[in-house]
Amino acid sequence: MIEIEELYKYYGERRAVGPLSARIEKGEIVGLLGLNGAGKTTTLRVLACDLLPTSGTVRVGGFDVVERPHEVRGKVGYLPDRPPLYDDMSVDEYLSYAARLKRVESKDLARRVDEVLGMTELGDVRRQLVGTLSHGYRQRLGIAQAIVHRPDFVVLDEPIGGLDPLQIVEMRGLVRGLRGEHTVVVSSHILHEISETCDRIFVIQHGEILWSGKEADLSSEVEHGMRIRLTVRVAGASPEAALERARGLVTGIAGVRSIESREPTESGDGIASLEVVSESDARDALCRALVSGEVGVLEVSRLRDLETTFRALLEEGAPS
Amino acid sequence: MNAALLIARREFYAYLRSPLGSALIAAVLLIDGLWFHFEGMSRPLLSAEVLQQFFYGASGTTMIAGIVLSMRLLAEERQTGTFTLLNTSPVRDSEIVVGKFLSAFAVITLMTALSLYMPLLIFVNGKVSWGHVAVGYLGLLLLGSAATAIGLFASALARSQVIAAVIGAALLGVLVLMWLVARAVEPPLNEFFSALAIHHENFRPFQQGILELRRVAYYVAVTYFFLLAATKTLEARRWR
Numbered sequence: 147m148i149e150i151e152e153l154y155k156y157y158g159e160r161r162a163v164g165p166l167s168a169r170i171e172k173g174e175i176v177g178l179l180g181l182n183g184a185g186k187t188t189t190l191r192v193l194a195c196d197l198l199p200t201s202g203t204v205r206v207g208g209f210d211v212v213e214r215p216h217e218v219r220g221k222v223g224y225l226p227d228r229p230p231l232y233d234d235m236s237v238d239e240y241l242s243y244a245a246r247l248k249r250v251e252s253k254d255l256a257r258r259v260d261e262v263l264g265m266t267e268l269g270d271v272r273r274q275l276v277g278t279l280s281h282g283y284r285q286r287l288g289i290a291q292a293i294v295h296r297p298d299f300v301v302l303d304e305p306i307g308g309l310d311p312l313q314i315v316e317m318r319g320l321v322r323g324l325r326g327e328h329t330v331v332v333s334s335h336i337l338h339e340i341s342e343t344c345d346r347i348f349v350i351q352h353g354e355i356l357w358s359g360k361e362a363d364l365s366s367e368v369e370h371g372m373r374i375r376l377t378v379r380v381a382g383a384s385p386e387a388a389l390e391r392a393r394g395l396v397t398g399i400a401g402v403r404s405i406e407s408r409e410p411t412e413s414g415d416g417i418a419s420l421e422v423v424s425e426s427d428a429r430d431a432l433c434r435a436l437v438s439g440e441v442g443v444l445e446v447s448r449l450r451d452l453e454t455t456f457r458a459l460l461e462e463g464a465p466s
Numbered sequence: 467m468n469a470a471l472l473i474a475r476r477e478f479y480a481y482l483r484s485p486l487g488s489a490l491i492a493a494v495l496l497i498d499g500l501w502f503h504f505e506g507m508s509r510p511l512l513s514a515e516v517l518q519q520f521f522y523g524a525s526g527t528t529m530i531a532g533i534v535l536s537m538r539l540l541a542e543e544r545q546t547g548t549f550t551l552l553n554t555s556p557v558r559d560s561e562i563v564v565g566k567f568l569s570a571f572a573v574i575t576l577m578t579a580l581s582l583y584m585p586l587l588i589f590v591n592g593k594v595s596w597g598h599v600a601v602g603y604l605g606l607l608l609l610g611s612a613a614t615a616i617g618l619f620a621s622a623l624a625r626s627q628v629i630a631a632v633i634g635a636a637l638l639g640v641l642v643l644m645w646l647v648a649r650a651v652e653p654p655l656n657e658f659f660s661a662l663a664i665h666h667e668n669f670r671p672f673q674q675g676i677l678e679l680r681r682v683a684y685y686v687a688v689t690y691f692f693l694l695a696a697t698k699t700l701e702a703r704r705w706r
Contacts, residue, residue, distance in 0.1 A: 220556040230551035247555040
């Protein structure tokens with residue numbers, strides 16, 4: 147478990163973080179979301195004992211980062227925004243070196259290096275010099291060094307930075323794969339990425355937690371409801387008649403705040419689309435009502451514009 | 467394996483892999499060789515005087531090599547971001563400093579050992595005592611150790627290698643020039659400054675083949691002081 151109480155970190159006169167309090171449970175994947183300069187990296191560096199806090203208490207796995215930094219470092223694996231790689235070593239040599247630094251016992255060393263090479267899919271470049279690796283491989287090697295000693299806590303600072311779309315998908319899978327064995331804290335300034343991988347989000351602005359919770363709650367709280375798109379079909383009816391029938395069926399459902407017609411997402415007889423705004427997730431109730439009214443449901447999807455949501459949150463401040 | 471030795475081994479191989487280590491060793495051996503030829507072999511001198519001339523010249527290149535080798539040790543890691551690996555591993559700051567120091571000192575030792583053929587050449591046409599050779603080399607290693615520790619401290623302070631080299635050279639220069647300050651002041655201050663000088667009074671006995679324990683203690687103390695200062699600098703950086 148990670149416990150942060152009233153953490154402050156100053157660089158000279160400038161407050162980078164604080165006041166910041168949070169609690170991260172064992173096995174969680176938690177995302178720190180914020181714009182550049184919000185205090186994410188500083189917070190992560192404190193968790194990894196790379197920096198010490200100006201004031202406040204931070205306990206990682208029960209150890210205080212100021213009083214027992216040595217123990218904390220043994221329990222944390224850290225990937226900074228720029229992976230700490232020695233270009234003049236081979237991938238194998240580098241991982242063995244990192245493992246030894248992190249007190250992996252000699253008898254477990256070769257097995258552990260093989261395991262993380264497999265997990266991060268670096269086996270085919272294990273003899274290659276680190277300096278010759280592509281950006282994607284370097285990021286993976288950065289994660290490999292962070293987990294080589296089986297840490298309880300893995301702290302990843304912008305792990306998808308600079309990756310191409312395919313590498314982003316792979317990296318997401320890699321981070322999700324850490325769930326269970328490790329408690330993971332990952333930072334990003336892209337809400338979509340955080341929402342894809344994390345159980346819980348902390349939105350950070352000016353060094354303080356602006357909001358915390360699940361991504362679905364963030365959308366519903368900031369947008370003041372959930373937007374749902376429905377595409378329906380009524381056999382033998384005109385699109386207008388189908389729309390009216392569907393509108394009539396969903397109007398009475400609890401939590402539905404507004405219903406608006408939309409351009410049908412596909413063409414055909416009796417096909418209509420509508421957008422429903424509900425106070426909470428009403429997708430199952432909507433489907434039940436439509437089907438019981440003999441209206442076919444061709445599509446039901448939640449409309450998410452995460453970046454707009456994020457921007458709205460930062461502009462409006464914490465939702466009440 | 468002890469973390470300090472682990473770090474030392476990595477850094478030592480890094481020196482051997484990079485052009486810096488071999489180029490520096492080659493340059494030092496070239497300068498030492500030229501000095502030995504022109505100052506030692508081209509004039510009518512006694513064998514012991516030739517050896518003294520060799521140690522005098524080698525002491526200068528050893529000090530410079532200590533600064534050049536150590537300037538990168540911490541500053542470069544900070545520049546490339548690799549220092550984070552050390553800083554977030556369960557390794558003490560003192561182990562980082564000692565490991566880094568040992569790697570550069572190992573290169574100094576290798577470099578110094580490779581110059582041994584020059585004193586051996588004296589045996590072709592002359593005769594010097596093995597004790598003189600051994601004490602002179604001990605002096606070179608102690609001087610190299612002190613210069614490396616000073617450079618390492620500068621590397622802990624600076625963000626770039628160039629600035630580390632400038633700070634290291636300035637600190638070393640101040641310690642070298644203490645003999646001039648000693649000349650300029652009255653007793654008993656002159657003895658104090660003279661005792662602080664990293665080269666003159668403290669190195670001359672080694673050059674002459676005289677082993678004085680207080681001179682050994684001086685170099686050990688300078689090395690220890692600057693390694694401790696480098697450790698404290700790393701510790702303080704975490705609070706910044």
